Amino acid sequence: MKLKKTFLTIVIVAIALTLQSGCQEKTKTAPEQQKVELKTTAKTAPIAKPVKAPKVQVENPVVDFGVMGPNKRKTGKYNFKNVGQGILKITKIRSTCGCTVPDPVKKEYAPGESGTIAITYRSSTRKGVESKHLYIESNDPENPKFELTVKANIKLSIEATPIRLGLSTRQKAIVPPITIKSKDGKPFAIRSFSCTKGVISAKFDSTVSALEFVLEPIVDYEKLKDNLRGVIKIAVTHPFTKEVSIPYVTKAEFEVTRPRIIIQNAEPGQTIKKDLWITSNYQQMAEVETITIEKGHIEIASKENNGNDLKIVIDITVPPKKGKSRYFSDTVDIKLKTGQKFKVRCNGFYKRDIEL
Numbered sequence: 062m063k064l065k066k067t068f069l070t071i072v073i074v075a076i077a078l079t080l081q082s083g084c085q086e087k088t089k090t091a092p093e094q095q096k097v098e099l100k101t102t103a104k105t106a107p108i109a110k111p112v113k114a115p116k117v118q119v120e121n122p123v124v125d126f127g128v129m130g131p132n133k134r135k136t137g138k139y140n141f142k143n144v145g146q147g148i149l150k151i152t153k154i155r156s157t158c159g160c161t162v163p164d165p166v167k168k169e170y171a172p173g174e175s176g177t178i179a180i181t182y183r184s185s186t187r188k189g190v191e192s193k194h195l196y197i198e199s200n201d202p203e204n205p206k207f208e209l210t211v212k213a214n215i216k217l218s219i220e221a222t223p224i225r226l227g228l229s230t231r232q233k234a235i236v237p238p239i240t241i242k243s244k245d246g247k248p249f250a251i252r253s254f255s256c257t258k259g260v261i262s263a264k265f266d267s268t269v270s271a272l273e274f275v276l277e278p279i280v281d282y283e284k285l286k287d288n289l290r291g292v293i294k295i296a297v298t299h300p301f302t303k304e305v306s307i308p309y310v311t312k313a314e315f316e317v318t319r320p321r322i323i324i325q326n327a328e329p330g331q332t333i334k335k336d337l338w339i340t341s342n343y344q345q346m347a348e349v350e351t352i353t354i355e356k357g358h359i360e361i362a363s364k365e366n367n368g369n370d371l372k373i374v375i376d377i378t379v380p381p382k383k384g385k386s387r388y389f390s391d392t393v394d395i396k397l398k399t400g401q402k403f404k405v406r407c408n409g410f411y412k413r414d415i416e417l
Contacts, residue, residue: 116145126213131186139178143170158193218301226309242273249299257291324409327379337373347371355392
């Protein structure tokens with residue numbers, strides 16, 4: 062009996078030790094397994110690579126030509142460098158001023174590579190400080206349109222007054238004389254006198270040289286009615302100034318206060334009422350000779366004079382929508398008994414939620 066009890070005791074202890082060993086083994090391997098899984102995840106996760114982008118840097122973004130005469134040419138240049146890490150690709154050098162810019166021979170620049178943009182600048186014929194702009198269009202993500210500036214201070218050797226001529230369509234209106242004077246004491250002669258569509262002319266003797274000339278403008282009023290704005294150009298023999306220019310502006314006999322009508326969120330079949338006013342600048346009554354509607358979406362509701370001004374009320378009927386178009390239009394052509402013509406455009410946009 063003692064031997065059996067001893068044997069059973071040994072067996073029970075052995076089983077207990079085995080179970081304890083198994084539990085400890087599981088406890089030890091669980092965190093180790095987690096470590097292996099974490100290491101595996103860390104190895105397989107993608108790593109984002111930094112994008113290598115180009116960057117334009119201009120050494121001299123402002124070219125100042127200083128004092129210049131009118132209608133003169135000068136050349137200049139802008140030095141630039143690609144200070145980024147990607148290839149710089151220049152698509153265009155855009156000029157919005159009186160500059161000539163040749164297309165760049167080289168359009169791609171490696172990181173650290175430099176280049177030059179050459180320009181030819183022509184000054185205006187008006188005195189004063191002039192500032193114009195150009196743009197480098199490239200794949201620089203931070204500055205795809207890098208702005209460049211051209212500056213000049215235009216000084217005239219010959220000055221014309223008035224600097225702008227104000228005219229009237231009335232033949233009895235007073236037209237001020239034009240005075241052309243040397244500013245540096247050098248005599249000159251007048252070579253030619255020209256104007257937009259021949260509206261204004263003047264008599265002069267091209268064989269006479271002097272320090273100052275006074276010209277009496279001769280206005281063709283029939284041409285003026287069709288050319289209310291323009292420019293007078295006077296060519297001279299002065300060594301530093303070859304031409305002076307004077308813009309002219311004219312107040313029309315009548316003006317329409319609403320030359321364009323815009324309608325938003327229109328619905329087919331809807332009727333919209335609008336007022337048009339034709340006003341007189343010379344105390345003359347506005348009288349209609351004919352009114353023509355281009356597409357028939359507009360009807361004249363009424364016409365009445367308020368003093369010399371004319372009020373025209375129109376009804377705009379929104380037409381049916383065609384296909385996927387969101388837009389409709391019509392035009393009112395008005396001709397007065399005095400010969401003036403006006404074109405009033407109506408542009409409308411349908412509501413987006415309208416079914417086809």
